[in-house]
Amino acid sequence: MQKFSAPIQLTKDITLGDEHLVLLAGPCAIEGLDICLKIANSVKEMTSKLGISYVFKASFDKANRTSSSSFRSIGFEEAMRILEEVKKQVGVPLITDVHESHQVDAVAEVVDVLQIPAFLCRQTDLLVAAGKSGKGVNIKRGQFMAPEDMQYAVAKIRNTDNENVCLTERGVSFGYHNLVVDMRSLPVMRQFSPVIFDVTHSVQQPGGAGGTSGGQREFAPYLARAAAAAGVDGFFIETHPDPANALSDGPNMIPLNELAEFLKMIGEIWQLGNAYS
Template sequence: GHPLALIAGPCVIESEDIVLKTAEQVKAIADRLDMPLIFKSSYLKDNRSSAESYQGPGLEKGLKILQKVKDTFGIPVLSDIHDAHDAEACAEVLDVIQVPAFLSMQTTLLLAVARTGKVINVKKGQFLAASDMQTAINKITGQGNDRILLTERGTFFGYHNLIVDMRNLKIMRDLGYPVVLDPTHAIRKYGVSSSDPRGGAKEFIFGLTRAGVAAGVDALFIETHPDCDGALCDAASMLPLQKLEELLKQAKAIDELIKPHLPFDETGLYDYKNYSGK
C-alpha cells in the first residue's frame, strides 16, 4: 500500500517569507519520514468570524506565492476555493483544489472545480453524515473527474463543539476514495475567536491524530505555523511547527502497523510525486 501522506502548511498565506520558510521546514520533515507531501495555504479565507479579520492576499498574489513554493521545493500545493469564478485560475497553479466544509453541498462550485481535472479535496460539512458525501462525489465524477479526496474535519455536536466520529473514516473510505483526517480544525471552538487561545483545544491534536490513523486514513491534514502566537488566522488551533515531526512519527508508526490489517484496497493518495514541479 501507499504510505501515509501529509497535507500541511499555515492556514492562510501571510507573506511569501513565512510561506517559503514553513514549506522548507515541512518538506524537510516529510522527507525525513518519507511521507508524500502536499503544501497547504489559502489565498483567501472567506468564512472568518469578522470582516476585519485578515483574509489573505487574494487570488492573484496568493497563487504567485504558491507557484513559488512549487518552483522552489518541487512539492504539490493546495488551497481552498470559495468562488466558482476562481476555478480556472486556481487550476493554473494548484495541484489539489479544496472545497471548504461549509461549501461541500454547493453545486456550482463543485462542478467548476471538477471541470479543472485537478485533484479535488472535499471537506465533509460539519452538518453532513459521512454517507452524504456521495452527493459531492457524484457532482464531481459527473464532470469526468474522479480524482477526489474526502476530508473529515469534525461534525457539529452541540453548540460550539465539533466531534470527530471515527466511524466516518471508514464510511467515507468505503465510498471508494482516499480519506484525510484534519485534527487541527476539529479542535477549533467556534464562537471564540481563533486569535484567542481559548479558541482551540490543542491538547487533543496528538490523540485525535493517533486515533484516526489507527482507525485508518490515507493522509493527515495538519495546519501548522512556525510562530502560532503571531499567526494571523487560526492561531488557537494550528499545531506549532516545532511539534510536527513528533506527531508524524507517532502517526507513521501506527500507520505502518495497521495498514496491512486493513481490509480495504490501498489505492493511496494518487501519485502526487507527478504533480510536483509541474
C-alpha cells in the same frame, strides 16, 4: 467494511489510497512569502526523512472568518504569486481552497489540488467546476453532513469524468463552539473515496474566542492517533512557527518545531492501522 475501489492520482506524482502516507500541511492562511517558504522547506525536509508524500497547503482567502474584522487575505494576485514561488523554490505540489466557481480556472493554473471548504461541500456549481478543472479535488465533509451523504458530493466530481476525488473528515458541529469527531465516519466515507483526516480543524472551536475561533491543540495527538489506528489515507495538518501570532487559526495549529515528532508518532500508528483497514 469495504474500502473505495481504487487509489486516486492526487497530483501528478502522488497517489492517495495506496500503501503510502500523504500529508497536506502548511499555514492556515498565506501571510507572506518568507513564512510560506520557511514552512514548506521545513515540512519537506521532515516528510522526506519519514517517507511521507507532501503537498503544501495554504489558503489565499479566509472567506468564512467569524468576524469581518479578522484577517482574510493579502490579495488574490499576490497570494497566487507566492504559491507559484513556493512551488518553484521548494519543488512541492500545492493545494488551496476555492470558494466560488469563477475562481476555479485561475487557481487551477497554479495549484495541483483544489480543496472544497466544508461549508461549501453541497455547492453543486462549485463542485462541478472543480471537477472539470481536471485537478485532484479534496472535499471537506460539512460539519452538518452525515458521512454517508458525502457519496453524493463525490459523485458530482466523478460525473465530470474526474476520478481524482477524496474526502476529508474535520468533525461535526453541535454549536456551542465545539466540534466532535466520530471515528465511524472514517470507514463510512472510505467506502466512496480515499479519506484524509484533518487533525487541526478537528480541535478548532469555531467562534469560541470572542469573535474569532479558538482551539484545543492539546487534544490533537489523541485524535490523530485514533484516526491513524482507525485507518485513513492521509493527514491534513496546519502548522506555523509562531501559532500565537498567526493571522488565522493559531490556537489549533501544531507548532512547526513540534511537527516532526508529531508526524513520526502518527506514522508509526498509521502503519499498523493501515494493515488492518
